[in-house]
Amino acid sequence: MKKRLAINEWNEDSRPRERLLTIGATALTNAELLAILIHTGTPSQNAVEIMQGVLDTCNGSLDKLGKMSYEDLTAFKGIGQAKAVTIMAACEFGRRRMKKTDxxxxxxxxxxxxxxxxxxxxxxxxxxxxxxxxxxxxxxxxxxxxxxxxxxxxxxxxxxxxxxxxxxxxxxxxxxxxxxxxxxxxxxxxxxxxxxxxxxxxxxxxxxxxxxxxxxxxxxxxxxxxxxxx
Structure with missing residues (x-):
């Protein structure tokens, strides 16, 4: 199987983290933002591809992603305990951000x-x-x-x-x-x-x-x- 380029091997202007710093978070796709969270991929899939695969199973819905359990997330190849917990924590921050007042x-x-x-x-x-x-x-x-x-x-x-x-x-x-x-x-x-x-x-x-x-x-x-x- 042909080895995919890791994100750190991409051109700098294509890497999600560098793109966020230069053009802002709003310009990134959901898969790119999530890839920043999980940081690394596997020999066959980079982080963006892994998270795009997760989003595809949710039909692109972040609401459905937020409902995924630890078991749901770790069922994907390339997502272990640390990455699943990071994604779940980010989703929880999103929920808490809905609060408008103390x-x-x-x-x-x-x-x-x-x-x-x-x-x-x-x-x-x-x-x-x-x-x-x-x-x-x-x-x-x-x-x-x-x-x-x-x-x-x-x-x-x-x-x-x-x-x-x-x-x-x-x-x-x-x-x-x-x-x-x-x-x-x-x-x-x-x-x-x-x-x-x-x-x-x-x-x-x-x-x-x-x-x-x-x-x-x-x-x-x-x-x-x-x-x-x-």
Whole structure:
């Protein structure tokens, strides 16, 4: 098999790192940017070719790349532990960059703020359903966001006590329930409606305010409060 030229054997004006320094990151392809992260290739493929192959399996979608697991990435020839971890870390930085404010300094008084400034980065790229509770103080400032469970709402209905226990332990006076639909649909189902009713009734007994229940799907969300259902 003919040995491919390593990137450091290319002309300087063709190397991704040098191109970034001379003409800027925006001029590079996604494969070139990713090649800078993994640094080296194999005897049969350089770093750009390896990452182009990964992107091809994602149909060029960076969203799909961000959902790849460690096992998915290391299945590609030329991507070992260090390279897979580097790619995953870069994707996580991208998610965290979505945050627009310091959470602790923001008043979460609307579904728009909750979604855009707090919840969207937490749920972005998830391949399975997760449920979290947002704990707020009396001024609607963030105390914490707690994971309730993974894998669907059927388990959550029996775990309302956990949600309330967390609120009491953290001295939260207001809570927001949030979960995602990996399918991208934000239409609430019967389980969503049932859980919302049960949690609302339990919160009233404990003198805790259920501010909202948000269902997230990609760039969209459904708000029970906005729809007048709370």
């Amino acid at each position: 959470d602790k300094d923001c008043t979460f008084d609307s579904s728009e703020k909750l979604f855009g400034e707090l919840l969207k980065p937490l749920f972005w790229d998830l391949s399975e359903e997760e449920c979290r509770v947002v704990l707020l103080n009396q001024s609607l400032r963030l105390i914490s966001v707690e994971l309730i469970g993974i894998g669907g709402l059927t388990f959550v209905s029996a775990d309302i006590r956990k949600i309330l226990r967390l609120a009491l332990q953290k001295n939260a006076t207001t809570i927001v329930l949030a979960h995602n639909h990996p399918s991208g649909s934000v239409r609430p189902g019967r389980e969503d409606d049932s859980l919302t009713r049960q949690l609302q009734e339990a919160c009233k007994i404990m003198n805790i305010r259920l501010l909202d229940h948000l269902i997230l799907g990609g760039n969209r969300y459904y708000s029970y409060a906005d729809e007048g259902r709370l």
